[in-house]
Amino acid sequence: MMTKDNSEDQRGTRSVVIIGASLAGGACVARLRALGYDGQITVIDPDPLAPYDRPPLSKGVLTRAAPIEKPRWWCDDCTLLRGRAVALDPRARRIEIRGSDGHRRFVSADAIVIATGARPRRLPTEPAGVLALRTAADAKALSDAIDRGAKSATIIGAGVLGCELASSLRERGVEVAMADLAPLPLVRIFGAEIGKMAVGWMTEAGVTLHLGVGIAAIRAEPAGFSVDLSGGTELHSDLVIIAIGAEPETEWLTGSGIGIANGVLCDGSGAVLDLEGAILPNVFAAGDVAALRDQNGSHRRHEAWTAARRQGTEVAERILTGSQASAPDAEDYFWTDQFSRKIQVLGSVPANGTLNCVRTTARRHGTLFEVRDGERHAGWIAMNCPELLAQVQAGLLAAE
Template sequence: MTRLPERVAIVGASVASAMLIERSRELGFAGEFIVLDSDPKAPYDRPPLSKQFLLGTGPVEAAEWWPEATPVINAKAIGLLTDKRTILLDKLGEVAADAVVIATGAGSIRLPNEPAGVLSLRTAQDAVALRTAVDAGAASAIIIGAGTIGAELASTLAQRGLAVTVVDLAPQPMQRFFSGHLGEEAKAWMHQAGVVTHFGVAVESIQKADAHWTVSVSGLDLHADLVISAVGARPNTEWLTYSGLDLSNGVRCTADGKALLNTGEVADGIFAIGDVSARRVEDGTYRRFESWTQAQRHGAALAEYFAGFESTELEMAPYGWTEQFGRKVQVHGMLPPAGELVQVYAAEERNAALYRVGSAEEEAAWIGVNAPRQFSRAAMGMSLLS
């Protein structure tokens, strides 16, 4: 028997939302989807903002993956009446539905006492402001944070000819993405591109005098034309503060995306997908996966749940990727921080490598650098030699 509601309200025009709608249509859903998003440019691709868009001159392009027959209403959600499955809006009243899907993603974390004028990159508006500043003649930039976004920005701005400095409290770049592995290699990529790095340092102050910025880190003063904060992302759940949902680092959910109340009970008809959802994993903890691919899987799995199917989408190992410093880096599986890192393939002439993380007795996780064929075969459990 189908569990598909007749009217579904989705907050957030994300890639997870798009996959939910597309897969539902494939499964025969003929009901109504109401999609709300506060970003006037949504939906659009976020990954290119730190790469192609910042390098180019064209506009932010609409997402080709968005279902054409599904309009997006530009409206800001300010609350949720959970028991009534009703979304409260800032200007358009309210929207009630049989099911509410929370897909609001994550927003940039801002530093304490961060002064006005510090840039960030999460939305199209952020990307336009950053590119405008670079186009206006900025010659140098300090990037605070060396996660994937910070590293991608360092790569792109160095490619545009800026003198780039990266600072981070962590001991190495992309600490979370790599789970502590390949830190020295990632540092080398930055240094080869001329990026100056300071790791293991704390930001003490950020000041602007005339058109120039000074960032003080652990007693050292750094100077640049631009300062960009890339210290991480926080799930967009402020509008859910009084909803009664468990908002511990995102919307806590069951493994298949049913939102949980503060009492630990399932909220009837409320779901969360994508970066905003913190899902229960095998060890009983809750984890958010900031991954394009994982967001798509969330959307497809929810569509299949609604249709009464046992989805296999969420059984697949997590996958993530980044492009920076002439390298496409791919990660398959949960990288154990204490796992053994073994290089199983290398092609130095094209900066390619493949690494296995974990012991031979465990299900291995993989890191591929400019090695798409070898990475795909390893992720599928196939021999690299066949």
């Protein structure tokens, strides 16, 4: 069911500017064209290699199993403008852009979509040469360092990205130590039970884990780096990689009058809100940068590949129709590939959630878990059994 948003008049929309050649931005372009929109679409992005898919960067790209290439979801029927958006007047729908040469220009449009995504969180003090992974250039820098002879790495952060990096680096023959304040790897996303399993498979793969510790200092040395842990341990390695999460790219919106709180504040389907919580006509956000209002009235970012694609599609439909979906929130879906395991999540995994094994398969480690939050069903975790999760999504398999 769709409801009409009377605060927006979509008639006469002849130009759309999308800030970010991201999955959300690309999905918006593709849906606009699929719906028959023949007006001007301009996509602004400073990354000279964009567009590309980000998930393979820590996996296939880093292990050289896959190249960096234009993704299938990208629609070429738009103008790709290289530059960084540095300011926005949302009421005039006017964007200031800086090119790599420092040249300034302004672009206006009938509708604007903010799809700038997120950037890696960094530690307050890091010496030069400490790496992070978000862009294709980051992946190339890390791969090049290994090509030049780097044999060891310290990864700070035992979340999904950190564990994917550890898996890929071990495939490349790099010795890996990992440090995190959390007591278990992957615990913030998958919960304690999967975290305990991860300790086993990571240790088996040769990763040295330092858990429940903070980072006291990182120092550059004549050959590599040293990392002082809060427990007194000192780690030495050729590389240090920070993987402690991401934060939305919103600094450039300071002073714009847009509501910001861990993302661009939006209503339930991507319309951007001002500082008073009112909708800003014809300004939208999608993807990792968007903090959508849920049915309880709180705002949350949905950092998942499928969420970004869905949001970009919904924003395109709203631009052209002025309507917004009133159906219940769709379940988030995401996956990770690491240490010979494909782990897929449908729904949510509460911090204190419990896992019930629903089905196993003959495939190595193949297990489908139902996630429970007390008495309530919360989601599913599939490990090396995508066919079982597909049955769940098709309604052919339910919790027991």
